[in-house]
Amino acid sequence: xxxxxxxxxxxxxxxxxxxxxxxxxxxxxxxxxxxxxxxxxxxxxxxxxxxxxxxxxxxxxxxxxxxxxxxxxxxxxxxxxxxxxxxxxxxxxxxxxxxxxxxxxxxxxxxxxxxxxxxxxxxxxxxxxxxxxxxxxxxxxxxxxxxxxxxxxxxxxxxxxxxxxxxxxxxxxxxxxxxxxxxxxxxxxxxxxxxxxxxx
Numbered sequence: 001x002x003x004x005x006x007x008x009x010x011x012x013x014x015x016x017x018x019x020x021x022x023x024x025x026x027x028x029x030x031x032x033x034x035x036x037x038x039x040x041x042x043x044x045x046x047x048x049x050x051x052x053x054x055x056x057x058x059x060x061x062x063x064x065x066x067x068x069x070x071x072x073x074x075x076x077x078x079x080x081x082x083x084x085x086x087x088x089x090x091x092x093x094x095x096x097x098x099x100x101x102x103x104x105x106x107x108x109x110x111x112x113x114x115x116x117x118x119x120x121x122x123x124x125x126x127x128x129x130x131x132x133x134x135x136x137x138x139x140x141x142x143x144x145x146x147x148x149x150x151x152x153x154x155x156x157x158x159x160x161x162x163x164x165x166x167x168x169x170x171x172x173x174x175x176x177x178x179x180x181x182x183x184x185x186x187x188x189x190x191x192x193x194x195x196x197x198x199x200x
Contacts, residue, residue, distance in 0.1 A: 022045075023081055104141070105148070
């Protein structure tokens, strides 16, 4: 009986947390790839919100390697949390794999629409690709995010890694994922874009 109670305790703790939920919905950049637990940008965002007196609970739904089609398949689990706000940061892996950008756009469009239809505000976080992917492909890819932000009149963070990706000191050796210091800066940038959506 004691063991069963201990197993239930984490669920009971989550159930007792009535703060509005902010879902960080993304890929490895959200999950905190290559970092120890507690060092992802959603972790630092939670600390920033707490320090500023905002009573929200940040839930990290980042999965390394995820594409926009994977995001669509995970919509149900995200919507089950009844998020007040969603930080949507997917698409990088679509681009890196050279997937059809019409599908990337359609998947992001669907996710934004679904989250909004369920009452969540959406902050769309863009990303870009290495320059060797070719100017036409990159131009088409980059345009997806501002186009959708304009269509739905939602806030846009043009580049999730703004001020981080170009600083080798803030990036892991793969040059794709931030270090802990880098994720702190990502969290600060996300917070600035998120602030208009927050309520105390």
